[in-house]
Amino acid sequence: MFVKQSVYKNSARKEYDITDEKRNEYRRISKESRLAKLAAEQGLHEALHSINIPLLNPNDLMPQLDKNNISVLSLFSGGGGLDLGFDRAGYIHKASYELIPICKETLQQNRPHWTVFGGQDEGDVSKINWEQYKGQIDLIHGGPPCQPFSIAGEQKGIDDERNMWGEFNRAVNTIKPKAFAAENVLGLLNPKFENFVQKYILDELSGYKIVKFEMHASDYGVPQIRKRVFFVGFRTKKSFAKFKIPTATHSYTPLGDSQQNLTLSIFDNxxxxxxxxxxxxxxxxxxxxxxxxxxxxxxxxxxxxxxxxxxxxxxxxxxxxxxxxxxxxxxxxxxxxxxxxxxxxxxxxxxxxxxxxxxxxxxxxxxxxxxxxxxxNSVAPPVAYQVAKNVALALTD
Ligand SMILES: C[S@@+](CC[C@H](N)C(=O)[O-])C[C@H]1O[C@@H](n2cnc3c(N)ncnc32)[C@H](O)[C@@H]1O
Structure with a gap:
């Protein structure tokens, strides 16, 4: 028998059909899972798998570089993916701004000496007067919230109130750093957002020469399919000309794929x-x-x-x-x-x-x-590191 059920998600009403059979199955799975968890908490299970010792150390993908004296301001810092990548590449952290209070705790527990503003009152970038940073910041980085452009979302772009590119631009245009680096989901490269990119990113940041490129996390040793787009801008033609889009340091070959192995050994040895x-x-x-x-x-x-x-x-x-x-x-x-x-x-x-x-x-x-x-929500730190490294080279005489 089919029973109609209404669910409310993101305030849009949607309906779906679910059979009694399916519902009972979901209940059974959920009950089994609860009982297993309870048994585990009470120590009733023998450990089923031994505790793993990872082989990958992501720090090896981003060796700590010497301090480069480039001061950096972090917007929309989240749990610190971009912040960590730039830190490992030697940048001098000036301050981070992030709306969610728990993210501030993350940043502070890892880097107690950093200045971190978090929560509605002090971390909301839309409330900050950026004049205070004029002349003190060489680079601004940030990943403005990407839900407006994510394929997982409704892709409302500029009509989405979570679109924060305007705030990123306001910070850059007020502080006028030597460079900026912004990250976003690949959805932003969808032809649907071509006008958005031109009008609300490239035109608004017209004091900068901007390069836009895609990066795949697995090209930098991260064991995940994760693609992101970067916008990197420079105030001077010289730095812009010196900047090199990061190229792959790593490559993933599926196990047992001999054809792929052969191709890679020829081209990517x-x-x-x-x-x-x-x-x-x-x-x-x-x-x-x-x-x-x-x-x-x-x-x-x-x-x-x-x-x-x-x-x-x-x-x-x-x-x-x-x-x-x-x-x-x-x-x-x-x-x-x-x-x-x-x-x-x-x-x-x-x-x-x-x-x-x-x-x-x-x-x-x-x-x-x-x-x-x-x-x-984060940028994989080794990916951020590669961008940071190449931007630093472009900014250094
Ligand atoms: C895509 S995540 C950034 C992730 C971060 N770059 C990283 O690598 O870990 C976007 C972040 O912007 C934050 N955010 C959204 N609106 C904000 C606002 N008005 N002010 C400050 N942060 C905001 C969100 O809470 C979220 O953590």
């Missing part, structure tokens, strides 16, 4: 191999490995979720790797004590952070869902 998820996390060899599907952004889909699933297609990909993408745990001990179905490996937040290119010594504040939100 200098590239370092990007690890697959299982290898990066130090899991045993099951004869199959892959890049992780894009880790979901904290602002798409269900709120307060402890899943990293971005799409139903991702489910299969995680499944093929024998990794469970739901019910991520706060640490590896908890994950190992909470067996997942089919003997799959259950992730901890440290594992998810690593798949996003965060080293273990960068820790996140908040509950699991808040941590996953910060990770899913």
């Amino acid at each position: 200098e590239l370092i191999k990007t690890m697959g998820v299982r290898e990066a996390l130090g899991l045993n060899d099951i004869g199959f490995d892959n890049l992780a599907p894009t880790i979901r952004s904290g602002f798409t889909g269900k709120r307060n979720t402890t899943s990293v699933l971005n799409s139903s297609a991702g489910q299969k990909s995680w499944g093929d790797m024998g990794v469970w993408p739901n019910g991520v745990q706060m640490n590896r001990n908890k994950a190992s004590a909470f067996p997942a179905k089919h003997d799959h490996f259950r992730l901890s937040v440290q594992d998810v952070a690593l798949i996003q290119g965060f080293p273990e010594n960068w820790t996140f504040a908040g509950a699991v869902y808040q941590i996953l939100g910060q990770i899913g």
